[in-house]
Amino acid sequence: MEKTGFTTRSLNVPYSKKDPHSSLQMPIYEAVAFEFDSAEQIEANFRGEYVAHVYSRASSPTVEYFELKMKALLNAHGVLAVSSGMAAISNAILSVVKTGENIISGHQLFGHTYTLFAHTFSDLGIETRFSEMKHQEEIEKLIDSKTRAIYFETVTNPQLEVVDIEMLSAITKKHNLLLIADSTITPPNVFNAQQFGVDIEVISATKYISGGATCFGGVIIDYGNYNWELNPNLTNYTPKFGNNAFIAKLRKNIYRNTGGSMTPQTASNMIQGLDILEIRVEKCYQNCMTLGDYLQQHPHVKAVGYPGLKNDPQHFFAKKYFSGIPGTIMTFDLESKDACFQFMNRLKTIRRATNLNDNKTLIIHPHSTIYAEFTEDERNKTGIRDTMLRLSVGIENTNDLIADISQALK
Numbered sequence: 001m002e003k004t005g006f007t008t009r010s011l012n013v014p015y016s017k018k019d020p021h022s023s024l025q026m027p028i029y030e031a032v033a034f035e036f037d038s039a040e041q042i043e044a045n046f047r048g049e050y051v052a053h054v055y056s057r058a059s060s061p062t063v064e065y066f067e068l069k070m071k072a073l074l075n076a077h078g079v080l081a082v083s084s085g086m087a088a089i090s091n092a093i094l095s096v097v098k099t100g101e102n103i104i105s106g107h108q109l110f111g112h113t114y115t116l117f118a119h120t121f122s123d124l125g126i127e128t129r130f131s132e133m134k135h136q137e138e139i140e141k142l143i144d145s146k147t148r149a150i151y152f153e154t155v156t157n158p159q160l161e162v163v164d165i166e167m168l169s170a171i172t173k174k175h176n177l178l179l180i181a182d183s184t185i186t187p188p189n190v191f192n193a194q195q196f197g198v199d200i201e202v203i204s205a206t207k208y209i210s211g212g213a214t215c216f217g218g219v220i221i222d223y224g225n226y227n228w229e230l231n232p233n234l235t236n237y238t239p240k241f242g243n244n245a246f247i248a249k250l251r252k253n254i255y256r257n258t259g260g261s262m263t264p265q266t267a268s269n270m271i272q273g274l275d276i277l278e279i280r281v282e283k284c285y286q287n288c289m290t291l292g293d294y295l296q297q298h299p300h301v302k303a304v305g306y307p308g309l310k311n312d313p314q315h316f317f318a319k320k321y322f323s324g325i326p327g328t329i330m331t332f333d334l335e336s337k338d339a340c341f342q343f344m345n346r347l348k349t350i351r352r353a354t355n356l357n358d359n360k361t362l363i364i365h366p367h368s369t370i371y372a373e374f375t376e377d378e379r380n381k382t383g384i385r386d387t388m389l390r391l392s393v394g395i396e397n398t399n400d401l402i403a404d405i406s407q408a409l410k
């Protein structure tokens, strides 16, 4: 019988090997090394002829099961779990771009992704050409023979701009480039990257997938649609590994040698996180919609940003790409920075913290925190107003959230 729902499928992904005790829960294999029956068997393993776990920095059973679940849920070709979202982004890009080459990326990026591109990669001679992501011609103007990929975030944070993914996919196909998406904001139960032409997806599993801010992790997903022979950095891998070349390069080179592995304990949290992802997203979404309606009619609120709302200018793309659920982060504007601070300080249920997709509702004033190191000009360019608050909406009872906001807005 085919299991079609996200949660049902998540709960029924088979293990790679039958558990000797028939455990219904994937055990946490907290082991560094795995033994072999004979010298011949080890030799066969190192030659690639006998597949088994050897040393847990490279692969381990609990982490492998998390990867298998992601692979099954996303219908992906290959999946690699790593130690954080930043490890996913840096490992994926270092596998496909080298010194002297470039990628094109949107201006509006998660802060550390921006500094990775603008500082860390640029120090290594890997250039990022920042572009606004709305107009095909502007993006195409930046492409040259050294361009390897276009990189974007599905919904930018905190601006909450939704990119036209099919437009980007048309560009990358036309120029034989890779399309890489950071889909952290739009969890895998609402976003099917493959359907819209994304080749590689990177996710900070720390956010939604961890079950609610329980641990750090990242995931790199290959949908198997890109012809790796088109990328000169994969030519050592394509003859032997064919369309597994990208994951093979990660496992045999970039990921293994830089050591950003996920721990078995973390993988176990992620495994649970996937099972409860859909019900959490649904609750957060309901809360977003109710809070959105409430805030929109409140006289002290100047503007509300949430592409899930029918009157939001981005709602068309939210429906097209994310089944109407463009993540569960929202923003709203008050009269002034002062009003924002007073509001935050009066809150009793909503927590002042910078994270996304915790089970708790979190609030932050991006202008004075995440964007504190930016000049006012940079903040203006990236749409960061000092009157704006960002809410990462959690799973509390809706009425309690409304009551908290209502008393703090007085």
Ligand SMILES: *Cc1c(COP(=O)(O)O)cnc(C)c1O
Binding pocket: 084, 085, 086, 087, 110, 113, 153, 157, 182, 184, 185, 204, 205, 206, 207, 216, 217, 218, 356
């Ligand atoms: C948090 C986040 C990251 C980085 O993830 P970590 O797990 O903190 O390394 C990358 N991209 C986006 C969109 C994020 O929200």
